[in-house]
Amino acid sequence: MTKTWYYNFIPTKAEEEAAKVQNMHYQVTRTLVEINDISPVQLLVDPDYPWLIRKAIGSGELRTGKLMLSHNDTFDHVFRYWTLEMCNHVVMGGRYLVTLVDFTDEKSPRAYQSEHTFLERGLNETYRLGWLDIVQSRIFSAGDEVGLLWDIRAQVFHFKLLRRGGNLSLVFASVQIVFVMMKLNEDYSLKVEMTLDLAKSAMKETIRREQKRAGLRSM
Numbered sequence: 001m002t003k004t005w006y007y008n009f010i011p012t013k014a015e016e017e018a019a020k021v022q023n024m025h026y027q028v029t030r031t032l033v034e035i036n037d038i039s040p041v042q043l044l045v046d047p048d049y050p051w052l053i054r055k056a057i058g059s060g061e062l063r064t065g066k067l068m069l070s071h072n073d074t075f076d077h078v079f080r081y082w083t084l085e086m087c088n089h090v091v092m093g094g095r096y097l098v099t100l101v102d103f104t105d106e107k108s109p110r111a112y113q114s115e116h117t118f119l120e121r122g123l124n125e126t127y128r129l130g131w132l133d134i135v136q137s138r139i140f141s142a143g144d145e146v147g148l149l150w151d152i153r154a155q156v157f158h159f160k161l162l163r164r165g166g167n168l169s170l171v172f173a174s175v176q177i178v179f180v181m182m183k184l185n186e187d188y189s190l191k192v193e194m195t196l197d198l199a200k201s202a203m204k205e206t207i208r209r210e211q212k213r214a215g216l217r218s219m
Contacts, residue, residue: 001034003079003087032091034084050158051147052077056165059142065116065132067146071125078119078127081152090127095120099156102134110137111156134159141165 008029011019019025053073061067069078079087090096099113116132129148143165149158 001036001080003032003034003075003082003084005030005032032084032088050149051160051162053148054145054162055148057140057142057144057146062135062140062142065130065135066122066128067131067148068122069127069129069148071127074119074127077148078150081150090119090121093121098129100129100131100134100159101151101154101156102138102159104138104159104161112137117157129157131159 008031019027053069055067055069057067086096095118097113097115097118099111100117101109101111103109112131112133114133116130118130120128120130122128138161140161141164145162145165147158147160147162150156151158
């Protein structure tokens with residue numbers, strides 16, 4: 001069911017008297033309510049591309065391990081399928097633990113469930129999804145695009161790395177991998193050869209993708 005805020009602009013007699021006693025103006029309050037859906041959004045989703053929430057990763061989200069979600073994305077694509085009790089727990093400042101399933105490798109998706117996977121309220125009507133476990137297990141760069149979906153049947157978040165953000169992202173990722181491998185290998189000539197081979201492969205893949213995008217844009 002759709003969740004929305006109900007604002008109480010007109011005070012009750014008791015609230016009005018309480019404000020007078022404290023010599024204060026009445027403060028407008030709000031309550032989270034739910035209304036019936038005419039057509040639930042997930043029924044209209046393309047099953048081949050279900051990522052209703054898509055965003056580019058910021059450097060702060062990598063550093064903190066928290067993805068920022070907008071008010072609209074959270075209410076339309078997450079809270080819509082949560083109980084009112086679950087939603088109230090979050091909007092009132094609580095942290096709700098969730099499960100994240102990484103579908104970046106579609107053949108072997110991996111589930112994460114820990115104290116680092118949660119949904120909480122952020123600043124200025126935003127919300128934050130904890131994803132530190134995924135950050136620590138996969139290489140990301142600022143600008144990479146990821147997709148999210150709340151699975152209404154399994155009651156878990158689906159996650160996927162949709163695309164790399166910059167032309168050199170693949171090269172940087174390859175170099176990071178090489179540095180790790182270099183620590184395990186003492187043959188300097190082999191290190192250089194491995195670095196060059198991986199960098200060349202990454203650059204070829206980047207050029208291939210850019211050519212494909214250019215071809216699509218010209219059609």
